[in-house]
Amino acid sequence: MEAKVEGGRVTLEAVEAxxxxxxxxxxxxxxxxxxxxxxxxxxxxxxxxxCVARDVPAGLGAPAFDKLEAxxxxxxxxxxxxxxxxxxSGFGGTRMTGIEHNDPFVPGDDGRPHxxxxxxxxxxxxxxxxxxIVVRVAFKPTATIRQAQQTVDRDGHAVTLEARGRxxxxxxxxxxxxxxxxxxxxxxxxxxxxxxxxxx
Numbered sequence: 001m002e003a004k005v006e007g008g009r010v011t012l013e014a015v016e017a018x019x020x021x022x023x024x025x026x027x028x029x030x031x032x033x034x035x036x037x038x039x040x041x042x043x044x045x046x047x048x049x050x051c052v053a054r055d056v057p058a059g060l061g062a063p064a065f066d067k068l069e070a071x072x073x074x075x076x077x078x079x080x081x082x083x084x085x086x087x088x089s090g091f092g093g094t095r096m097t098g099i100e101h102n103d104p105f106v107p108g109d110d111g112r113p114h115x116x117x118x119x120x121x122x123x124x125x126x127x128x129x130x131x132x133i134v135v136r137v138a139f140k141p142t143a144t145i146r147q148a149q150q151t152v153d154r155d156g157h158a159v160t161l162e163a164r165g166r167x168x169x170x171x172x173x174x175x176x177x178x179x180x181x182x183x184x185x186x187x188x189x190x191x192x193x194x195x196x197x198x199x200x
Contacts, residue, residue: 005023005024010023010052011023015176018032019032019173020032020035020170020172020173021172021173021176031047035169035170036169038169038170039169041147042145042146042147043141043145043146043147043169044141044142044143044145044167044168044169044170045141045169045170045172046081046083046138046139046140046141046170046171046172047138047139047170047172048084048136048137048138048139049136049137049139049172049175049176049179050134050135050136051134051135051136051137051179051180051183052132052133052134053122053132053133053183053184053187054132056122056128056130056131056132056133056187057128057130057191057194058127058128058129058130059127059128059194060127060128060187060190060191060193060194061123061126061127061128061190062126062127063125063126063127064126066126066190066193067123067126067127068123068126068127068128068133068186068190069087069121069123069126070126071186071189071190072085072087072123072133072135072182072183072186073085073087075182075183075185075186076135076137076179076182077137078182079137079139079175079178079179079182080171081139081140081142081171081175082137082138082139082140082175083138083139083140084136084137084138085135085136085137085138086121086135086136086138087120087121087122087123087133087134087135087136088118088119088120088121088122088123088134089101089119089120089121090121090136093119096119101119102119103115103116103117103118103119103120103124104116112130114130114131115129115131118131118132118134121133121134121135122134128190133183133187135179135183137175137179139171139172139175141170142167142168142169142170142171144163144167145163145167145169146162146163146167148160148161148162149161149162
């Protein structure tokens, strides 16, 4: 299931309003049901966390080695269980043409230019453009589950692995604050780097 919310308007209170940290109450209820069912089966589930950073100043990042999206990807993919990263349109952009995907600037009501679509997710050419930075991080299902699984021992013989103990059937609720923290750390680093350049 996919939450139907506008990322630019989500509040922290809405995110923290339920156990799965989903701001769409209907999707949250469905997620809880699916996670409970996986727990009952002794299985696990994965999913995607979307994170939006608002009011990021334009000019953070660099066009080559310190590209903002590359630094964000590196940070997000260093999180436990993370397996994929997207910014802006992400993989969906591959199904668009150039004219559909291009992110032209248009005059804004607040007196500054804005992008027409934000397909770029707030970063163009490795540098923040002043729009919301929108990233999505994919997390795999928890590997340690209650169901018996096949593996091999140190001698290479087939054996059955049966895990014991408490293990989360889904890491997504715990991943949300980690994704938020990584976003903030990367943006703070780039803001400080830009500040040092401005001082020189």
